[in-house]
Each structure stands twice: as C-alpha cells, then as structure tokens.
Amino acid sequence: MSCFRRIVGIVLAGLCIGIAAIAAGCAASSEPARTIVVNPYEGVDWSTVQHHRAALHVHTLQSDGHHRLEEVLAAYHKAGFTILSITDHDNMKPNRHVEGGRVPKEQASPFPDPKPADYPANTTWPWADFGGPAPQDLGMVGIEGNELSYRHHINSFFNGFGAPDREMDEDALLLEVKKRGGLAFLNHPGIDANWWTRQPVEWYVERFQKHGPDYLVGIEVTNCSVPTEKYDEGLWDQLLARFMPHRPIWGFGTDDMHTLNSVRESDAVFPLNRLSEANVRLAMETGRFYFRKSSRRDDFRQRRRPEELFPQIKAIRVDAKAGTITIDASNYDTIKWISAPESLEPQADYKTSNAPWPLGRVVHVGKTLNYRQTPGIGNYVRVELHRRDGEDLFRTFTNPFGFAAAQ
Ligand SMILES: [Zn+2]
Numbered sequence: 001m002s003c004f005r006r007i008v009g010i011v012l013a014g015l016c017i018g019i020a021a022i023a024a025g026c027a028a029s030s031e032p033a034r035t036i037v038v039n040p041y042e043g044v045d046w047s048t049v050q051h052h053r054a055a056l057h058v059h060t061l062q063s064d065g066h067h068r069l070e071e072v073l074a075a076y077h078k079a080g081f082t083i084l085s086i087t088d089h090d091n092m093k094p095n096r097h098v099e100g101g102r103v104p105k106e107q108a109s110p111f112p113d114p115k116p117a118d119y120p121a122n123t124t125w126p127w128a129d130f131g132g133p134a135p136q137d138l139g140m141v142g143i144e145g146n147e148l149s150y151r152h153h154i155n156s157f158f159n160g161f162g163a164p165d166r167e168m169d170e171d172a173l174l175l176e177v178k179k180r181g182g183l184a185f186l187n188h189p190g191i192d193a194n195w196w197t198r199q200p201v202e203w204y205v206e207r208f209q210k211h212g213p214d215y216l217v218g219i220e221v222t223n224c225s226v227p228t229e230k231y232d233e234g235l236w237d238q239l240l241a242r243f244m245p246h247r248p249i250w251g252f253g254t255d256d257m258h259t260l261n262s263v264r265e266s267d268a269v270f271p272l273n274r275l276s277e278a279n280v281r282l283a284m285e286t287g288r289f290y291f292r293k294s295s296r297r298d299d300f301r302q303r304r305r306p307e308e309l310f311p312q313i314k315a316i317r318v319d320a321k322a323g324t325i326t327i328d329a330s331n332y333d334t335i336k337w338i339s340a341p342e343s344l345e346p347q348a349d350y351k352t353s354n355a356p357w358p359l360g361r362v363v364h365v366g367k368t369l370n371y372r373q374t375p376g377i378g379n380y381v382r383v384e385l386h387r388r389d390g391e392d393l394f395r396t397f398t399n400p401f402g403f404a405a406a407q
Pocket residue numbers: 147153187188
C-alpha cells in the first residue's frame with residue numbers, strides 16, 4: 001500500500017468513526033450504534049407472495065403414527081397445507097400401533113414389496129409406494145424426509161437417509177445428511193420423555209459450530225409437545241445470543257403429528273412467489289419463513305381456519321436508513337420484540353427443569369422497532385405476535401434479525 005493510500009485510508013477510517021459517533025450521538029439514548037446485517041425476509045415482495053403452510057414433521061403408520069399416509073395427506077390438504085414432509089422414525093418398523101392393537105388390522109399401512117433395501121430405516125417416499133397420491137396431484141410440494149431417531153432426534157430432508165442402527169452419533173448422522181445433499185434441523189430439544197438424555201446448551205453450541213448452515217439449518221422451537229415449550233424457546237434464545245449474526249439458527253414450528261384427533265397446531269409458513277421444491281429449500285436455508293404455535297389441542301379434522309386463529313403477518317419492512325423494522329399484521333393483540341436473554345447462565349437444571357434458561361428479553365412492544373434507539377437490544381431481535389382467545393394463546397414467530405456494531 002502506498003503512503004498516500006494509507007493516509008487516505010486513515011483519514012477515511014477517522015471519518016467513519018466520526019460519522020458513527022455522530023450517529024450514535026443522534027440516538028435518543030446512549031445505545032451503541034448498530035447496523036442490521038441479517039434480514040431473513042430481504043427480497044420478499046409481500047404484495048405478490050402467497051403464504052404457503054408447511055408441515056415438516058409428520059408421522060404415519062409407517063412408524064408410530066396412527067393413520068395411513070393417504071388419510072394424513074387428505075387431512076393436511078384439506079387444512080390448506082401445500083408443503084409437506086412425512087418424517088417417520090428411521091428406527092421403527094411400520095404398523096407399530098396395529099401390532100399393539102390400537103389400530104385395526106384392516107387399516108394397516110402397506111409398504112413396498114419387496115421391502116426397500118434399508119427397511120425399516122427407509123423414508124416414506126415416494127408417496128405412491130405407500131398408497132398415497134403424488135404431491136403434484138394435491139398441488140403440493142412433497143419433501144422426502146426422515147426422523148433420525150436413534151439418538152437426539154434430527155429431521156432430515158431432501159434425501160433418503162435412515163440410520164441402520166445406533167452406531168452413528170449425531171455428528172456422523174449430520175455429515176451423512178450433508179453428503180447426500182440434504183438439510184437437517186434438531187428436533188424438540190426438551191422433550192419430556194425417557195427417549196434420550198437431555199443435552200446441555202454446550203452440546204448444541206458444539207453441533208452448530210461443527211456443522212455449517214448449508215445443511216444444519218436450525219432447531220425446532222415449537223412442537224406440539226407441551227413441556228418442551230419454554231425449554232426449546234429458551235434454548236433458541238441462548239443459541240442466538242451466542243451465534244448471531246454470523247451463524248443464524250432458524251427456528252421451525254411443527255406439530256409432530258401422530259394422531260389427527262389430538263394436535264396442538266404448529267406449522268411453518270413460507271411466503272413464496274412460486275411454489276417449488278427449490279424455493280422451499282432455499283427459504284429453509286435462508287430463514288425466509290415464519291412459524292406458529294397454538295396452545296389448544298384440537299381435532300385436526302374439525303378445526304377452524306388458521307387465519308382465524310393465528311396472528312397473520314402481511315409484510316415485514318426493514319428501513320436501514322431510518323433504523324426500523326415494521327411488522328404489518330392482522331388478528332393480533334400484541335407484537336413483542338425479543339432480544340438476547342439477560343444472562344447466559346442456566347437458571348435451573350436442564351435435565352429436570354422445563355425452563356432451565358432465561359428467555360430472551362422483551363425490548364419493545366408495538367408494530368415498529370427502532371433498533372438504533374431502543375435500549376437493551378443485543379446481537380439479534382426476533383418477533384412474536386400474540387393473540388389470546390380465552391385460555392388459549394396463538395402465536396406467530398419470525399426468524400431472527402441480526403445486528404453488528406457499526407464500524
Ligand atoms: Zn422426535
């Protein structure tokens with residue numbers, strides 16, 4: 001570098017620092033200057049998109065679900081879903097509940113004859129092999145998927161992998177998904193069952209350090225299982241506080257459906273101009289979707305339409321010049337802006353408590369956040385829209401926006 005260039009560089013750097021200081025000084029508080037560097041909704045044309053409902057964690061009689069594939073597909077189709085991945089457990093034989101006498105023999109699910117080479121770890125795919133219609137006949141995008149279930153449950157998509165036994169650890173499983181060109185997320189971290197030992201937050205940190213965002217895209221934040229709720233949300237905030245903005249961890253909502261008559265609805269919604277497998281995949285990689293959770297347990301086949309239940313996002317607008325994010329929405333009571341928790345220390349034992357971590361802190365309530373002037377914002381902010389209906393709470397969650405200190 002020439003001497004002249006170095007001097008210009010120093011002068012420019014000095015100017016930048018000066019401008020940053022002025023910008024910070026202009027803010028109403030002594031908040032550090034921050035710029036938005038992660039906006040998962042960048043490029044979405046909200047005036048033209050359609051909001052596609054996705055079910056990314058669904059079981060059938062091919063593992064421990066109670067219904068045949070075609071019954072499941074018909075129910076989701078009727079409920080307006082256009083994106084669906086059947087994710088049966090890779091460690092279970094089909095018709096478990098037929099054998100257990102909970103589902104009549106006549107309703108047993110067929111499976112291909114001869115059996116797939118990797119039976120019973122095979123995916124429930126293509127649907128036609130298991131008595132279902134082709135996705136395009138339902139106007140749907142169908143995604144080949146599996147719930148890798150020998151260890152920490154991991155949902156695997158866009159590939160046919162299923163583990164043959166419990167020899168492979170989670171890192172080996174994730175690398176296999178990567179090798180096969182798939183995507184994965186970590187399921188219901190706090191599930192209150194004796195299926196696996198809960199892991200400390202450090203375990204998740206290691207996984208997200210080891211595995212890139214090109215195949216390990218996030219974690220399930222809302223699942224129909226109750227005890228996991230505060231656990232999974234708390235864990236997500238703990239991870240975002242550590243990883244944003246350089247390594248976003250997208251949150252997913254699923255209903256983990258096993259029985260249609262007892263579903264606590266949770267889904268993901270993809271705003272897309274064109275419904276295609278490639279566009280769904282890209283949105284899963286870039287966080288360009290939002291997700292929802294109901295606290296009410298319903299018969300999936302008899303319920304009201306989701307737009308009556310959940311807060312509906314109409315548009316998300318970021319104005320980097322003004323330093324604002326605005327959510328246009330309907331059917332909500334409040335819009336909460338949530339940033340990093342006050343502490344990264346656990347507040348209880350993660351093995352026994354269902355709320356072991358402090359939740360992210362609410363830094364603002366209202367439809368517009370001024371992220372330069374609002375105190376208490378850390379390295380990210382995410383949004384929850386709430387609607388109360390009697391005892392029940394219906395929530396819509398955005399993915400996180402990431403901030404960096406202004407240079
Ligand atoms: Zn599971």
